[in-house]
Amino acid sequence: MNQYPVWKYVLIAAVILTGVLYALPNLYGDDPAVQVSPLRGAPIGEETRTRVTDLLKGESIPFKSFEQIERGMLIRFNNTQDQLRAKDLIDEKMGDNYVSALNLTPATPAWLAFFNAAPMYLGLDLRGGVHFLMEVDMVTALRQAGERYVSDLRSILRNEKVRYLTITRAASGNAVEVKFRDVADRDTGRSLIRKEFPRLLLAEEDRGDDVFLVAKISDQEIRETKKMALQQNVITLRNRVNELGVAEPVVQQQGEDRIVVQLPGIQDTARAKEILGATATLEFRMAVENGDVQAALAGRPPVGTRLYKERNGSPILLKKRIVVTGDQITDAASGIDQSGQAAVFVSLDSKGARKMGDNTRDNLGKPMAVVFIENKIDTRRVDGELIKVKKKIEEVISVATIQGQFSNRFQITGAGTTEEARDLALLLRAGALAAPIEIVEERTVGPSLGQDNIDQGMNSVIVGFIVVMIFMAVWYRVFGLVANIALAVNLVMIVAVLSMLQATLTLPGIAGIVLTVGMAVDANVLIFERIREELRSGNTPQASINAGYDKALSTIADANITTLIAALVLYAFGTGPIKGFAITLSIGIVCSMFTAIMGTRAVINLVYGGRKVKKLAI
Numbered sequence: 001m002n003q004y005p006v007w008k009y010v011l012i013a014a015v016i017l018t019g020v021l022y023a024l025p026n027l028y029g030d031d032p033a034v035q036v037s038p039l040r041g042a043p044i045g046e047e048t049r050t051r052v053t054d055l056l057k058g059e060s061i062p063f064k065s066f067e068q069i070e071r072g073m074l075i076r077f078n079n080t081q082d083q084l085r086a087k088d089l090i091d092e093k094m095g096d097n098y099v100s101a102l103n104l105t106p107a108t109p110a111w112l113a114f115f116n117a118a119p120m121y122l123g124l125d126l127r128g129g130v131h132f133l134m135e136v137d138m139v140t141a142l143r144q145a146g147e148r149y150v151s152d153l154r155s156i157l158r159n160e161k162v163r164y165l166t167i168t169r170a171a172s173g174n175a176v177e178v179k180f181r182d183v184a185d186r187d188t189g190r191s192l193i194r195k196e197f198p199r200l201l202l203a204e205e206d207r208g209d210d211v212f213l214v215a216k217i218s219d220q221e222i223r224e225t226k227k228m229a230l231q232q233n234v235i236t237l238r239n240r241v242n243e244l245g246v247a248e249p250v251v252q253q254q255g256e257d258r259i260v261v262q263l264p265g266i267q268d269t270a271r272a273k274e275i276l277g278a279t280a281t282l283e284f285r286m287a288v289e290n291g292d293v294q295a296a297l298a299g300r301p302p303v304g305t306r307l308y309k310e311r312n313g314s315p316i317l318l319k320k321r322i323v324v325t326g327d328q329i330t331d332a333a334s335g336i337d338q339s340g341q342a343a344v345f346v347s348l349d350s351k352g353a354r355k356m357g358d359n360t361r362d363n364l365g366k367p368m369a370v371v372f373i374e375n376k377i378d379t380r381r382v383d384g385e386l387i388k389v390k391k392k393i394e395e396v397i398s399v400a401t402i403q404g405q406f407s408n409r410f411q412i413t414g415a416g417t418t419e420e421a422r423d424l425a426l427l428l429r430a431g432a433l434a435a436p437i438e439i440v441e442e443r444t445v446g447p448s449l450g451q452d453n454i455d456q457g458m459n460s461v462i463v464g465f466i467v468v469m470i471f472m473a474v475w476y477r478v479f480g481l482v483a484n485i486a487l488a489v490n491l492v493m494i495v496a497v498l499s500m501l502q503a504t505l506t507l508p509g510i511a512g513i514v515l516t517v518g519m520a521v522d523a524n525v526l527i528f529e530r531i532r533e534e535l536r537s538g539n540t541p542q543a544s545i546n547a548g549y550d551k552a553l554s555t556i557a558d559a560n561i562t563t564l565i566a567a568l569v570l571y572a573f574g575t576g577p578i579k580g581f582a583i584t585l586s587i588g589i590v591c592s593m594f595t596a597i598m599g600t601r602a603v604i605n606l607v608y609g610g611r612k613v614k615k616l617a618i
Contacts, residue, residue, distance in 0.1 A: 002546055002609035004601075004605050004609075007236070016489055016492075016599075018496070019496035019497075021112070021496075022117045022496040022499050023496040024117065025108040025112050027108060027591075031077065031105050032076070032078075032083035032104065033074050033077065034077070034086050034090060034102065034103065035069070035073070035103045035262055036075070036090060036094070037073075037097055037101075038109060038303060044068070044073050046592075048073065049066055049068075049073060052066075052073070052094075054076075055064070055093055061086050063076065063082065064076040073306050073527075074105060074364070076105060087102060099274050101130075120502065121486060121503065122504070122505050122506075122511070123504060123505060124250075125505075126505060129262065130443075131260075131441070132256070134237075134258065134261060134439055136233055136259065136435050136436075137437065137438065138257055140436050141225060142225060142231035145221075145225045146169040146217070147216065149200070151322070153176060153178060153519070154298060156193070157189060157192070160192055162188050164180050164189065165179040166546045174222060175216040175217065176449040177212055177213075177215075179210060180210055180211045182211060183211055186212075189213060191211055193213070199217075199221055200217065200218070200402055201216040202215055202216075226450060229259060234252070234259055237259060238278060241263065251563060252578075264504050264506070266474065273439065275452040276437075276610040278474075282325070282329070282367070282371065283323075284322070284323040284325075284368060285319055285321070285371060286323065286359070286363060286369070286370075287319075287367035288305050288317035293315050293317055296317055302317070308371060310399070311395055316399065319454045322352065323356060324359075328355075329347070329352070330347050334418065335421075342417060342420070344411070345411045346409070346411070346412060347408055350408075351406075353407040356405035356406065356410075357406070360406055364396055364402055364403075364524050365401060365405070366401065367400065367402075368400060368401075370397050371394055371397075373393070374589060380407070398412050429457070441523075468487070469484040469520060477565065477617035478616075478617035479524075479604070480528075482600050482604060482607075485603065486595040486596055486600075487521060487595070490517065490588075491594040493591040494513055497587045502606050503583060506577055507577075508580050512567075514581070515585060516585060516588025516589055517588070519559070519563070519588070519592055520591075520592035520596050523552075526552045526555055527549055527556075527596070528548070532548070533548075533616060535618075541613040541614070541616045542609075542613060543590070553571075556596070563585070567585040570582035
């Protein structure tokens with residue numbers, strides 16, 4: 001009586017050993033590290049490694065190790081002081097082709113990494129993650145609004161056949177100046193613009209013999225443009241964070257022009273910095289056939305054209321008129337085209353599809369170019385001072401001959417490697433930022449509640465755990481010791497499951513773990529008290545053990561299932577920390593059911609099962 005078959009013992013032992021294996025990485029802590037990743041296809045190889053090594057040795061900065069990773073190189077350090085010095089040095093010396101970022105990298109030994117064992121992530125309120133404070137470039141947002149009006153006014157005047165000489169954005173950036181041939185054309189244009197764009201403030205100006213109409217953006221629209229730029233950037237950053245797969249992120253507005261982004265437990269901070277800070281978008285323009293490139297290089301491009309460069313540095317002339325812009329892209333996905341090259345498959349909205357369809361119909365057999373545009377703000381140290389330099393990178397990534405008419409879905413080749421194509425698709429799919437953003441503060445965040453508070457909290461948990469174990473051992477003797485073993489295994493298994501899922505543990509998550517520990521003890525108390533009742537009723541020790549586990553099972557199951565239902569509801573309707581609490585509570589319930597029922601029963605069976613027992617130590 002009270003014996004498990006061998007396969008059950010083997011199963012329980014296998015589960016426990018697996019739990020111990022995947023919980024172990026959490027004991028090894030983290031190493032401060034600097035991650036160096038290439039930009040735009042720059043190589044990361046032995047030459048780069050040698051260069052970085054020489055830089056660090058030249059400044060007497062000690063490091064633990066170099067590692068080649070999927071997206072670059074990881075340098076581990078002994079302390080954060082060396083880490084910060086190394087990052088500043090790399091930023092200063094490595095140029096524009098690399099991006100560096102601070103990181104906390106798990107110090108998991110190689111034999112554990114062989115089993116894909118990794119520590120669980122800790123939230124910003126426990127260990128931290130990466131924290132960005134970003135500032136939206138409102139000057140650029142207003143300039144872009146003016147440029148949109150230039151394009152819109154040009155289109156409407158052409159469509160209505162109203163003659164004009166030039167349309168330019170005013171130096172202030174908040175107005176558009178339209179130069180007409182005479183007063184009659186200006187009056188016609190004024191009526192048309194007033195009807196189509198009633199929010200513009202129109203003013204007539206005569207400058208000598210020149211006739212102008214100045215369309216100024218109102219103060220109210222300026223405020224709304226800034227507000228919309230900030231809101232759109234918040235939404236876009238949230239989409240990009242979702243693409244990065246970060247658990248429980250924080251993306252929120254701060255003030256009138258700043259955004260806070262907190263990514264708890266993020267490991268690839270270089271990739272996060274690159275993706276969040278990029279303002280990549282596309283423009284589709286027609287290429288000029290047989291254009292005078294030499295004249296353009298000399299600063300005299302033909303009328304209506306503009307000089308660009310391809311990725312290999314070759315100059316190319318494109319028409320100034322834009323066919324379709326990136327804000328008309330509704331979806332993008334990376335893949336491989338028929339020739340085996342990396343490609344991005346793009347879908348357009350109805351407006352963009354109509355423009356693309358008309359353009360490809362009218363320009364069959366002519367070349368069309370795809371221009372990749374990225375706005376960046378670099379911080380450089382010049383003469384000991386940090387100086388911010390704004391850069392706008394524009395390069396032609398693809399020039400293809402239009403073979404047939406297409407509209408809402410097509411593919412782009414020439415985006416580079418499969419990794420670059422995937423990043424470009426991610427940025428296009430998540431949406432273009434309404435205006436460039438500058439990372440004004442970047443740090444790896446420590447515990448927000450303070451290390452002292454966390455240490456005190458851990459001490460209180462340990463003291464409480466020990467007191468419970470002492471009580472169980474004194475009150476239930478041998479059975480209490482078995483319950484203590486199950487309680488310890490329960491904690492190990494919860495940590496193991498969280499580590500295997502790569503979940504982010506926060507303070508609410510710890511509350512969920514504490515609650516499940518209490519429930520695990522409750523289950524053992526129910527079982528042991530039932531056994532004592534059976535003994536008082538005169539049953540034999542073996543029959544009492546069997547009856548105690550069988551009769552308490554339904555009560556334990558009812559209590560745990562109702563709690564599990566509540567946890568699932570919390571997860572379904574909650575957000576952020578509430579979801580974290582629900583996840584750890586759900587995992588803890590399942591683990592406690594296993595350890596409190598199957599685990600303790602297996603040990604009790606090994607101690608008392610299959611032999612004649614006169615008295616139980618309970």
